[in-house]
Amino acid sequence: MELLLTYDVSTVTPEGKNRLRRVAKLCEGYGLRVQKSVFEIVCTDADLLTLLDKIQRIIDGAEDSIRVYRVPKGSFRTVKTLGIAEPLPHDDALIL
Template sequence: MLVVVAYDVNTETPQGRRRLRQVAKTCKKYGQRVQNSVFECSVTPSDFLTLKHDLHKLADLESDSLRFYNLGANYSNRIEHMGVQRHLPDDSVMMV
């Protein structure tokens, strides 16, 4: 399934800047950055729960914001893109 993760971390303090780096690093484990604070993550349902749990532990919910957009397993017809496109591996077999 494809999940889009968007976040806004308050970086006014050194702790906030550290949280921002940790949130980005955690998201990179599960997906690909498509904008500064937006990741497309191709995950299993259990990985999605783990990702949400890990980000919840990192975030300061009093000053930060996390958003999860679950596009499901059949997401290819739900995405429209213009401009330079970054490659996100699909679910099919890819030979190199």
């Protein structure tokens, strides 16, 4: 499945800044950052459940906001971009 995950983590306290870093680092392990707080993610249902559980354990539900949008398969290949934004290679082979 293809997802857009967005987050808004309150950073008015040192704890909030720590939560923001932890959420960003977690999301980097699941997808590609397309904007500061937006990730394009290709994953399975099980991966999504794991990701959401991990995020839930990090955020403060009274201060932070996470949104996950399921988009039709193939959406990332047909994205329209403007400015310096470029489509990202979600389907490219991983070279180790």
